[in-house]
Amino acid sequence: MSSTETRIVLQVTGSIAAFKAATLASLLVEAGSEVQVIVSEGARYFIGESTFEGLTGRTVLGNVFERGRAHDHINLADWADLLLLYPASANHINRLRAGLADDLLGCLFLANNFRKPYWIAPAMNSNMLAHPAVTDALTVLEGWGCRILPTGEGRLACGAVGYGRLLEPEQTARLIREELG
Template sequence: MKKKNILFILSGSIACFKACGLISQLAKEGCSVKAVCTQNALQFIGLATLEGLTGKPVYYDMFAGREAGTEHISLTKWADITLVCPASGNIINKMAAGIGDDCATTLFLSHDFKKPFVIAPAMNQNIYTNPATQAALAKLKSWGVDVLPTAEGRLACGDAGPGRMLEPAAIRAALEKYL
């Protein structure tokens, strides 16, 4: 198996802690993982953890701490698979609207649709069932984005319903066809 390059984008959700387990597993399997964070994801997870798990710098600010300065394009070229995990309601709606106002959403705008782009939604059931979010998910699917389902159950806020992010093992299983 060719060693795959995985661009792992995290957005602002409590499910960031689950994403760390998946990053760790993919790295252990021999994948090369580069992490990208929204500014809000950094409220939930630290750079040191992501750098430690991936062994690479984390891309979170388009205008500072850059290597080449054009990572919003070069990371797209580097990636064999792009995964947004967790995908917040906000990032889903921004991607569907074609907004690129940070590293993560600009990488969606520069995505090459010959390669897989997978999202693992994670949110409260009202955010998930909001007509804006459902329309955004439908639009992303129609463009070829692989939108993973959510699980039903107890959410971090104490509510219950759909929107709970799949467990890392289920997301790993969904990636199998690309690996």
């Protein structure tokens, strides 16, 4: 591995937009990054691990109790240059805000403790995004030091038109490049 290679932890949660995480992984790898994907329980319903493994060349993680990987929840924060929740489900936004640590994503969030940039890219229906449970959680997370990426406006998977579209992979990759060089 070259010393200039950047290391990204790409955390995927259960949103209809999860397929865009595959494009993002591909763009990041193409740009010379090492990408470690972690999937939530919800993400498994939306996209297969083989897709990410094929794109990144790394085993997809998702189980805090995985045999032989007992320290991932601590070590990955040391390994990473940037941690990204993409797409971020309403469920996981609230879980992070509550400090829950019963999955790999929650443990890693606490173990990182903002030593490395932690970005959150929400993706959800406009009404979910406007709910005070979600807006409050995002405000708190931003106040703690997370970067909340903007959502786009347009047609949503549910058929409605409004805010809540996941920031496109190309734009996200560009922001990461700007951050890490």
